[in-house]
Amino acid sequence: MKKFEEKTLSSEKIFEGKIISLQVDEVQLPDGNRSKREIIKHPGAVAVIAVTEENKIVMVEQYRKAMERSLIEIPAGKLEKGEDPVDSACRELEEETGYECEKMEHITSFYTSPGFADEIVHLYFAHGIRKKENAASVDEDEFVEVYELSLIEAEQYIKDGKIRDAKTAYAIQYLQLRKALGQ
Amino acid sequence: MKKFEEKTLSSEKIFEGKIISLQVDEVQLPDGNRSKREIIKHPGAVAVIAVTEENKIVMVEQYRKAMERSLIEIPAGKLEKGEDPVDSACRELEEETGYECEKMEHITSFYTSPGFADEIVHLYFAHGIRKKENAASVDEDEFVEVYELSLIEAEQYIKDGKIRDAKTAYAIQYLQLRKALGQ
Numbered sequence: 001m002k003k004f005e006e007k008t009l010s011s012e013k014i015f016e017g018k019i020i021s022l023q024v025d026e027v028q029l030p031d032g033n034r035s036k037r038e039i040i041k042h043p044g045a046v047a048v049i050a051v052t053e054e055n056k057i058v059m060v061e062q063y064r065k066a067m068e069r070s071l072i073e074i075p076a077g078k079l080e081k082g083e084d085p086v087d088s089a090c091r092e093l094e095e096e097t098g099y100e101c102e103k104m105e106h107i108t109s110f111y112t113s114p115g116f117a118d119e120i121v122h123l124y125f126a127h128g129i130r131k132k133e134n135a136a137s138v139d140e141d142e143f144v145e146v147y148e149l150s151l152i153e154a155e156q157y158i159k160d161g162k163i164r165d166a167k168t169a170y171a172i173q174y175l176q177l178r179k180a181l182g183q
Numbered sequence: 184m185k186k187f188e189e190k191t192l193s194s195e196k197i198f199e200g201k202i203i204s205l206q207v208d209e210v211q212l213p214d215g216n217r218s219k220r221e222i223i224k225h226p227g228a229v230a231v232i233a234v235t236e237e238n239k240i241v242m243v244e245q246y247r248k249a250m251e252r253s254l255i256e257i258p259a260g261k262l263e264k265g266e267d268p269v270d271s272a273c274r275e276l277e278e279e280t281g282y283e284c285e286k287m288e289h290i291t292s293f294y295t296s297p298g299f300a301d302e303i304v305h306l307y308f309a310h311g312i313r314k315k316e317n318a319a320s321v322d323e324d325e326f327v328e329v330y331e332l333s334l335i336e337a338e339q340y341i342k343d344g345k346i347r348d349a350k351t352a353y354a355i356q357y358l359q360l361r362k363a364l365g366q
Contacts, residue, residue, distance in 0.1 A: 001345060003253040004246040004326040014198050015205055017221040020299050022198055022205050025248060035324040037248040038200040040223060042299070063187040065208060065220040066301040067294060070186040078298070108341070110349040111250060112295045115261070116203050116225070118249040119296055121349070141218040143187040158291070162184060166293040166304070166349040173356050180363035 004030050006037070019043070019078060020117075042119035046089040047076035047167045049107070049174065050099055050126040056148035057175065058129070059168070060096045063143065072147060072157060073168045076121070085122040091136070093126055097146050098135040102128030107174065112166060121167050151175055187213050189220070202226070202261060203300075225302035229272040230259035230350045232290070232357065233282055233309040239331035240358065241312070242351070243279045246326065255330060255340060256351045259304070268305040274319070276309055280329050281318040285311030290357065295349060304350050334358055 006027035015022040021041045029035055050058040061072045077092035079085060086104050093099050105125045112119045138144055149157065154172045157163040163172070189210035198205040204224045212218055233241040244255045260275035262268060269287045276282050288308045295302045321327055332340065337355045340346040346355070 001244075001253040002246075003244055003328065005253075006246050006248050015221075017207070018219070020221050020223070024200070027248060029324060030326050033324070036201070038198075038203050039249045040203070040299075041249075042296075045298070061184075061186055063185075063189050064294075064297040065189050065210060066222045066224075066297060066299060070184040070188075071294070071297055073297070076298075108352060110347055110352045111247075111254070112349050113225075113300065113302055114247040114249060114254055114256070114348045115228070115259075116223075116249060117296065117300070120347075141212060141216070143213050145186065164293055164303075165297045166295050166353065169291060169293045170349065170353050170356065173353065173360060177356060177360045177363060180360060 006030075006035075009034065038116055040117035040119070042078070042117055043081070044079045044085070044120045044122070045076055046079065046085050046092055046122045046124065047074050047171070048089050048093045048104075048124050048126050049074060049171045050093055050097065050101065050129050051175070052129060052148055054148075056150055057154055057172070058097050058099060059147045059149055059154075060144040061147060071165055072163050073165050074171050076167060086124065089122070089124040089126070093129075094132060094135050095138045096144050098131055099126070099129045100132040100135070101126035123167065123171065151179065189213075189218075192217065221299055223300035223302070225261070225300055226264070227262045227268070227303045227305070228259055229262065229268050229275055229305045229307065230257050230354070231272050231276045231287075231307050231309050232257060232354045233276055233280065233284065233312050234358070235312060235331055237331075239333055240337055240355070241280050241282060242330045242332055242337075243327040244330060254348055255346050256348050257354050259350060269307065272305070272307040272309070276312075277315060277318050278321045279327050281314055282309070282312045283315040283318070284309035306350065306354065334362065
């Protein structure tokens with residue numbers, strides 16, 4: 001899909017970080033005029049819907065510096081270089097929550113902020129989760145607390161603003177839809 | 184919610200653009216160690232679920248330079264400085280699609296990429312939409328084509344990858360849930 005394609009006239013790399021990079025592209029618009037596009041490149045990420053035998057959704061609280069607050073989110077993390085998303089999903093689930101699973105089912109993938117970033121989140125459903133002995137732990141600069149919430153509690157956390165990110169909102173709505181459809 | 188707070192030791196502004204800015208903060212972690220956080224600041228955005236009398240979802244196709252492809256999304260755009268999100272939602276709906284509405288209902292708000300950006304999307308449902316005569320048009324550097332899709336078509340567009348962004352995926356699932364609940 002290349003409709004209204006914006007041809008790159010020049011591209012200036014502004015920043016190359018640990019996680020993101022920033023470039024400014026000068027583009028030729030479909031009418032021949034020029035404009036600039038500020039673009040964040042990101043390696044992509046995975047997120048996992050994991051539900052216990054007791055029908056609780058596994059979530060993690062962590063501090064999010066960009067908003068200067070903590071958020072409760074489904075387990076997630078960025079792809080390591082060359083890593084298959086399904087392996088990444090298993091790794092993040094284990095590191096952040098101590099759970100492993102029998103099978104990771106791919107649900108959907110979406111761009112989070114298509115107006116300025118290429119980040120894509122691959123969303124998985126973890127079937128047959130159980131606590132793993134000697135589970136790998138999170139990176140040394142990550143601090144997380146694990147929560148297990150019923151769907152009703154999760155809905156309340158959204159109302160209270162404790163849960164407030166797109167992938168987790170999508171995941172909760174996904175579980176609401178499954179419930180409404182009797183699945 | 185300040186759990187696991189990361190105190191700012193220093194903040195370096197790397198880039199100040201038309202839409203986003205980038206800073207790198209050095210932070211003190213809860214265990215006393217130091218780390219760096221790459222942070223994008225964004226003015227925030229609105230997105231609108233608009234359904235016609237014929238039960239078609241109003242969408243727009245546009246080129247997304249970050250991914251070098253076009254995407255079909257619900258009408259959306261960034262907040263202008265000092266603009267009330269509900270006014271922004273009305274403005275974007277009119278500019279991108281030519282529709283006005285009787286009432287904008289706030290559905291939810293979510294951070295799109297909490298790991299590196301503070302962008303928040305305020306999602307609205309436009310009640311009582313109708314084509315406006317002499318509607319305002321999009322910015323001079325925006326090129327969009329309007330689509331009106333049934334829910335079944337939208338579900339197929341997700342499967343085909345023509346629709347692939349978080350806010351639109353959430354919006355379609357929202358309509359699926361309303362349908363499943365008989366609303």
